[in-house]
Amino acid sequence: MLGKTAAGLFWMFRFLERSENTARLVDAGFRIALTRSAAAEAEWASIINTAGVRQGFLERYDAFNAANVIDYLLRDRDNPSSVMSVIGNARTNARMVRTALTREVWEATNEGWMTIRDLLKRPVSENGLPDILATIRRQNALVRGALTGTMMQNDVYNFAHLGIFIERADNTARILDVKYYVLLPSVSYVGSSLDNVQWETILRSVSAQRAYRWLSDGTANPRQIADLIILDKRMPRSLAFCAGQISEHLGFLAQAYGNEMPSHDLARAHVKRLADHSIESIFESGLHGVLSDFIGRNNALGQQIERDYRFYG
Amino acid sequence: MANRPDVFDEMHGSGEACRSPYSGYADWFQRQGAQSLRKKSRDAEVFFRRTGITFNVYGQQEAEERLIPFDIVPRIISGREWSRLTRGIEQRVRAINAFLHDMYHRQEILRSGRIPVDVIAANAAFLPQMIGVEPPGGIYTHIVGIDIVRTGEDEFFVLEDNARTPSGVSYMLENRETMLRMFPELFSRVAVREVSNYPKLLRRSLAACAPPGCSGSPVVAVLTPGIHNSAYFEHAFLADQMGVELVEGQDLQLVDGRIAMRTTRGYTPIDVLYRRVDDDFLDPMSFNPDSQLGVPGLMDVYRAGGITVANAPGTGIADDKAIYSYMPDIIQFYTGESAILKNVPTWRCAEPDALAYVLEHLDELVVKEVHGSGGYGMLVGPAASKREISAFADKLKSRPGNYIAQPTLALSTVPVLTKAGLAPRHVDLRPFVLVSPGKIEITPGGLTRVAMKAGSLVVNSSQGGGTKDTWVLEE
Structure with missing residues (x-):
């Protein structure tokens, strides 16, 4: 496979993943804004922080209100992380690697882009928002379905998944990192209950509210929430799950290519670092520190993969 | 429907009766409701958009990718008409290759005085770098598109030869695919010859032109200028259909005397490069020094026999419009026969x-x-x-x-579906020809371009022209 093709696949799926994560973030913010208007501004600000676009946002707007944030995160082409920008980038990358994709995957990507582009032509009203967010997630699900249903499970498949899980790991870690203060104060004394709306938001932004209901007794327990999102290997957006998937797909590449690269060592270390932790030790050594360390390692691993497989020559 | 009497309509001839190649189709058509046909027509557009069969227009940076209009009424050619066309095309393509070899070697045809030296000397498409070069297998034009127009029952003219990097074959394939999807019943009523094995033939034909030093299965790649090129869809489509890599200049490098592509596992040498990049941009060391689209050193490797470039650099001297007017002489000179397909007087x-x-x-x-x-x-x-x-x-x-x-030729017309029913529009035809040592293959059909405006003679997609599926009937 061409190095350029590996790069195109990696980024195509990173961008698609990012569009879905952004949609989920906006959804979580929207819920909070609906339920408690007093805190809405702070919530929207924290969502802008999580998306990593604070500076760009403040260059354009003065206030963190729903209309501004929704427009900036969904439609603004000057925002490189807006849904509009990233699905455009995903499609451009898909065109570049068209020869590595099945017709089904390409058409799902192209159709998704056309659908979402049309939906986002005009500013999004609050009434229309839930539908649009659902569509963004559904279109992503179609691409992923076509990917697993029609593609050979070879290096093409592995580079696509490396993109998905590097992006997802980064996103989950950042959601937690922006919100960790919500979990912290109450961790210190047993039996405290969390601010319900806040923890709902965290769970909702990683689609884990249902999982949490089934795994816990239903009360908000910060340890259990953090454990689920950081260490639970069954949860498809947890840090441990993502790190494990990255390592696994790199393992398939090593098998197919007959050799390991420096990124394999990094990936193993990434997995081990999490495995060595218990949720207690994470809170003891400091949640923020652990998350920052994870984000840094995850980025370094992504860059090492780009070098090892000659993405850019 | 009203036909102009001086224009030959391929469905109705010069009168009202239906010409025999169209009789099967006309039977079927009569039984279709206008509404359902218009719906099919819209479905086709959705299908094309979803597939991403679009093209970019040069000089319109901001423009969105555009669709070439597709008309659902096929253009139909009888087996007999087709076999006559293919004989003429084969003859022409043989002559073009012989002419190119001569131009870059002894230039006998210039010595004989059949073509004035000026026409070549002043021709920017003539590449001195190609003088004396022996392309692998002796083939210059591996892929040729011959543009043909019709003015009457037996009147066919060659309008233009495309010997550089002819495009449009992906439309031939996708148009058929679309028709098969939308009107499967039609193909069980009318026996239409297949076009779908073109990519397989193309790969085989390119592989057969691998350099003599190549052992094992030749590595073929398609070279594209990139995703902003107007024909990018076609480049990706052909690479995908052939199952070969689609490369850009930045993926290629000179490695140990070969042109190699950067893969996730290191550099892999290429044996045959189907390039869709113009001569001038192929190699900044030999041609345009500012080119980012090609590979430095490609021409050296080519001259040393380390890679096949298809089509060979410098084939443009065979297809410019000044040379075109000499084509009948060129055919006579190299084949000893008079041209089977006529030139348009020029x-x-x-x-x-x-x-x-x-x-x-x-x-x-x-x-x-x-x-x-x-x-x-x-x-x-x-x-x-x-x-x-x-x-x-x-x-x-x-x-x-x-x-x-x-x-101004009275180009033949074929009906298109309009809001008011069928209406005649002018068409041309570009059949695609594959050349490998000892073999010339012509896919039965080609690209029919159609002027979408009534009376217009301009069929180019860049000027609003559309396309049709082209049927060659089994004899």
Whole structure:
């Protein structure tokens, strides 16, 4: 496979993943804004922080209100992380690697882009928002379905998944990192209950509210929430799950290519670092520190993969 | 429907009766409701958009990718007509290859005086770097598109030869795919010859032209200028259908005397490069030094026999419009036969008598730039205003050698589906030819381009033309 093709696949799926994560973030913010208007501004600000676009946002707007944030995160082409920008980038990358994709995957990507582009032509009203967010997630699900249903499970498949899980790991870690203060104060004394709306938001932004209901007794327990999102290997957006998937797909590449690269060592270390932790030790050594360390390692691993497989020559 | 009496309609001939190649289709068509046909027509557009069969228009940076309009009424050619066409095309393609070999070797045809030396000496498409080079297998034009127009029952003319990097074959394939999807029942009623194995034949044909030193299965790759090129869809489509890599200049590098592509596992040498990049951009060390699209050192490797470049660099001298007018002589010279397919009569404006005639008759002629393509920079006399004609006359007088002129042919029409039912529109045809050592293969069909405006003779997609599926019937 061409190095350029590996790069195109990696980024195509990173961008698609990012569009879905952004949609989920906006959804979580929207819920909070609906339920408690007093805190809405702070919530929207924290969502802008999580998306990593604070500076760009403040260059354009003065206030963190729903209309501004929704427009900036969904439609603004000057925002490189807006849904509009990233699905455009995903499609451009898909065109570049068209020869590595099945017709089904390409058409799902192209159709998704056309659908979402049309939906986002005009500013999004609050009434229309839930539908649009659902569509963004559904279109992503179609691409992923076509990917697993029609593609050979070879290096093409592995580079696509490396993109998905590097992006997802980064996103989950950042959601937690922006919100960790919500979990912290109450961790210190047993039996405290969390601010319900806040923890709902965290769970909702990683689609884990249902999982949490089934795994816990239903009360908000910060340890259990953090454990689920950081260490639970069954949860498809947890840090441990993502790190494990990255390592696994790199393992398939090593098998197919007959050799390991420096990124394999990094990936193993990434997995081990999490495995060595218990949720207690994470809170003891400091949640923020652990998350920052994870984000840094995850980025370094992504860059090492780009070098090892000659993405850019 | 009303046909102009002086125009040959391929469905109805010059009268009302249906010509026999169309009888099966016409039977079927009669039983279709207007509404359901229009719905199919819209479905086709959705299908094309979803598939991403789009093209970019040059000079329109901001423009969205555009769809070439597709018309659902097929253009139908009988088996008998087709076999006559193929004989003429084969002859022409053989002559073109012989001509190119001669031009870059002994130049016998110039010595014989059949073609004036000026036509070659002043030709920018002639590449001195190719003099004396033996392309692998002796093939210069691996892929050729011959543009053919029709004016009557037995009147076919070659309008243009495309010997550089002819495009459009992906539309031939996707148009058929679309028709099969939308009208499966039609194909069980009418026996239409297959086009779908073109990519397989293309790969085999390219592989057969691998350099002599190549052992094992040749590594083939398609070289594209990149995703912003107007024909990018086709480049990706062909690479995908052949199952070979689609590369850009930045993926390639000179490694141990070979041109190799950067893969996730290191560099892999390429044996055959199907390039869709113009000569001038192929190798900054030999041609345009600013080119980012090619590979430095490609020409050295090529001359040393380390890679096949398809089509060979320098084939443009066989297809410019000044050479075109000599085609009947060229065919006679190399094959000893007279041309089976006629040329459109052509005035070379470089010649004073011809220029005088052309200036007199601008309102009835089509004048084209010698090196132009895509329908840009041409004058269609009968459709032009007085002012356009006089402006063009000035251009013509200042650089007569830059132009040729042809009579406005009454191009045949084929019906298209309009809101008001069937209506005749002018068409041309580009069959695609594959050349490998000892073999010339012509896919039965080709790309039918159709002017979507009533009366218009301009079929180019860059000027709003559309396409049709082209059927060649089993004999």
